[in-house]
Amino acid sequence: MFDETLAQAWDFRFGAAPPDLPEMGKFLNHRSVRKFTDKPIPQGLMQGLIAAGQSAATSSNLQLWSAIAVRSPERREEIAMLCADQHQVRGCAEFLCFFADHYRLRAAAAEVGEAAEGLEFAEFYTMATIDASLAAERIVCAAESVGLGICYIGALRNDPEGVKAFFDLPEGVFGLFGLCLGWPEEPLRAQIKPRLLPTSVCFEERYRKDVDVSEYNGRMAAFYESQKMKGDVNWSMRSGRRVDAHHMTGRDGQLAWLQAHGFLRK
């Protein structure tokens, strides 16, 4: 599982031979997995994964995130429907939902006489989303290091009101994304997906406006073809479509929802 060498993983990622790299673990081997076996994840391992997430850096140690595991089959079915009926939400061993969470800190601050009005600023929404993402990705790295597969589920944001009711969320808590975890079905069909060249993403000293993505478009066109993803001519075309205003899948009301529930007011 995820058993490509570093050189092979680099080649899949960037279509080139790697530079002289030290041994550095399997951090280049990630791919989203959407088919899982029925094998459960041992409770001790889940506890270890959550502890790994909590060990991520967190802005000012505020820990502005929470996660909820959805385990009962009935509730898993319901949350799958809230997440655009995606089969991997049903089929994974564990489904964790991640939240930007101002509620816990607001309550702790109130107990010591602090109004916590700063939480209404955009800054603290951004901080909560960063905290949740760092924690989740650390769980992902830990999970993949022991052979688990993962798939993030952004569709948790499609219906914030439905998600609020489903989890009985208090004010100041917003569902950011779900995370499917499980043992990948073998043979593993998911491939390492090409990425933009490192030099197109990571610059020195100043922002580079002249990045040329045509080389990447060529690699992605070949990848789509190999995956039988019909109609996906290249990355610019597919991604451009993804960010037109017609693919918001219920998320176009997000700003109003967040403001109505205590976020992003200032």
Ligand SMILES: Cc1cc2nc3c(=O)[nH]c(=O)nc-3n(C[C@H](O)[C@H](O)[C@H](O)COP(=O)(O)O)c2cc1C
């Ligand atoms: C925040 C976030 C939300 C995502 N939401 C979904 C989703 O709802 N369904 C899905 O199948 N994949 C989802 N993905 C997976 C991405 O499509 C995937 O990471 C991307 O295409 C790159 O492929 P790779 O992970 O295999 O490298 C999500 C990824 C992220 C980071």
